[in-house]
Amino acid sequence: TFINGNYPAYNIRCMEIRNAPTLVTVDGFTITNGYTLVNAGGGIFVTNSESSILNCTISGNRAETSGGGIGVRNSSSVVITNCIISLNTNGISGAGNGGGLWIYYVTGGRVANCTIVSNRQGGVSSYGGGVYVDSSLNCVITNCILAYNYSSDFGGGVFLSGGTMTRSIISNNSSRVVGGGVTLFNSYNNMVAYCTITGNRSGGDSGGISINRGNLYNCAITKNYAVGDGGGFQNSEAVVRNCLFAGNQAGG
Numbered sequence: 001t002f003i004n005g006n007y008p009a010y011n012i013r014c015m016e017i018r019n020a021p022t023l024v025t026v027d028g029f030t031i032t033n034g035y036t037l038v039n040a041g042g043g044i045f046v047t048n049s050e051s052s053i054l055n056c057t058i059s060g061n062r063a064e065t066s067g068g069g070i071g072v073r074n075s076s077s078v079v080i081t082n083c084i085i086s087l088n089t090n091g092i093s094g095a096g097n098g099g100g101l102w103i104y105y106v107t108g109g110r111v112a113n114c115t116i117v118s119n120r121q122g123g124v125s126s127y128g129g130g131v132y133v134d135s136s137l138n139c140v141i142t143n144c145i146l147a148y149n150y151s152s153d154f155g156g157g158v159f160l161s162g163g164t165m166t167r168s169i170i171s172n173n174s175s176r177v178v179g180g181g182v183t184l185f186n187s188y189n190n191m192v193a194y195c196t197i198t199g200n201r202s203g204g205d206s207g208g209i210s211i212n213r214g215n216l217y218n219c220a221i222t223k224n225y226a227v228g229d230g231g232g233f234q235n236s237e238a239v240v241r242n243c244l245f246a247g248n249q250a251g252g
Helices: none
Strands: 002-004 015-018 024-027 030-032 044-047 050-054 057-059 070-081 084-086 101-112 115-117 131-134 138-142 145-147 158-161 164-166 169-171 182-185 191-193 196-198 209-217 220-222 233-241 244-246
Touching (some): 182 191
Parallel strands (some): 024 050, 044 070, 138 164, 164 191, 191 209
């Protein structure tokens, strides 16, 4: 089943899950051409609910603020599995986070076996071109591919401020300012483990990964580039163990 918001003919979000008393499952849908001027989630918006989004394609949606494809806020848990999240845009005329996926104040979240590609942020001061996670300490991103996403500020592929990413490939993403592939920010609980971070680019510092508090374990950081400092990696407070750094370049 297709849910088509018909943008630009209409300015309407495709799906909203709000204050649901029991688990809501969305399985097998194509969500496209949604648009929202308020809150977040041009394709799907979830708030104060428990939800599972499975086997869906969320593509070509837009949000003026955060979560061009999916926005989740103030919820007990969200599970997003076997989904394609692509070609979504957020922060079109101003600031906003999470071009593809925005998770904010969620008690438990899991994003698994997803392909998150070619999402972007159109505004300024916007974080997480592919995925943005904030204040959600139990959120886990695993076995995902994040590629060709763009951030106008920090974290071209993913921005984590509380969360874990494991066994994923983060490649060919870019940011205008910091962290072409990944940005870990302001939480000692941040962790990236068993990931490949390759071919990403930053217009400022940290081509591969930028860490302002966080942990980097058992990862390969290769062939990334920064116009400024830290072609592969730049940090202020990080623990790094058992990692490979190879073929990175920096102009600074």
